[in-house]
Amino acid sequence: MRRSLIWIAVAATVLFCLFPFYWLINTSLKTGADLSSANLLPPSPTLDNYTSIFEDSAFTKALRNSAVVAGTVTILSLLIGSFAGYALARLHLPFKFLILAVLLSISTFPPIAIAAPLFEIWTDIGLYNTYLGLILPSLAFGLPLTVYILASFFRDIPRELEEAALIDGATRFQAFRKIVIPLGAPGVVTAGLLVFIFAWNEFLFAITLTSTPDRRTVPAAIAFFTGSQQFEVPIGTISAAAVVVTVPLIALVLIFQRRIVAGLTAGAVKG
Secondary structure, eight states: OHHHHHHHHHHHHHHHHHHHHHHHHHHHTOOGGGGGOOOSSOSSOOSHHHHHHHTOHHHHHHHHHHHHHHHHHHHHHHHHHHHHHHHHHHSOOTTHHHHHHHHHHHHTSOTHHHHHHHHHHHHHHTOTTSHHHHHHHHHHHHHHHHHHHHHHHHHHSOHHHHHHHHHTTOOHHHHIIIIIHHHTHHHHHHHHHHHHHHHHHOOHHHHHSOOSTTTOOHHHHHHTOOOSSTTSOTHHHHHHHHHHHHHHHHHHHHHTHHHHHHHHHTTSSOO
């Protein structure tokens, strides 16, 4: 009986978590009068909403913009964060704890507090409505988290492995590239995925620091989405767009799930 109750609780939790996404897919397959129905299955399922959003140039541009911004932020965060995390993990730096504390405080700072000042600064220096203007704020919030995660992983890698490589003639950078990075791959994947999800879903800066469809990312584009059906509230097309935006994140999690689990559980057992 106890085992059955546990499985019932797990199934109920899974259904509770998955139902909003299922309802989103359900709505994306409806058109016309079916949109106002509360049926668990669409009466007349159709892919017209998906066809219409991909025929909308603003949406396809937004997908491209999101890929450029999120990809660049992720690459820069991992590149810079790996060096910074290694330095914090290996070098005897003064005030190391204070540095990590400041980095974490930056990642928890509310973005709304700097959105308006950034709008003024970006407008004055010419970064408004540009890729760089979107990349820099996301990098400022994603990089501290990357540094903190990678520093924790690199700290758990035995120093003896690097020392053995140095004795064999490797340089410090070669030891870092060929020993530390491969062993810290679960942490690198975990940090990269978290930063990518943050940059992909970022909405506040995307809607504040852009003004045209040429630079809007997907979350901002959906906020301005009017759909393609005249005289109809674009619930179906917005739902279809939301499903399309979510699919890449689900695919990344499924592809790297083993690395993510290894990264999240690294250091849980010692000895």
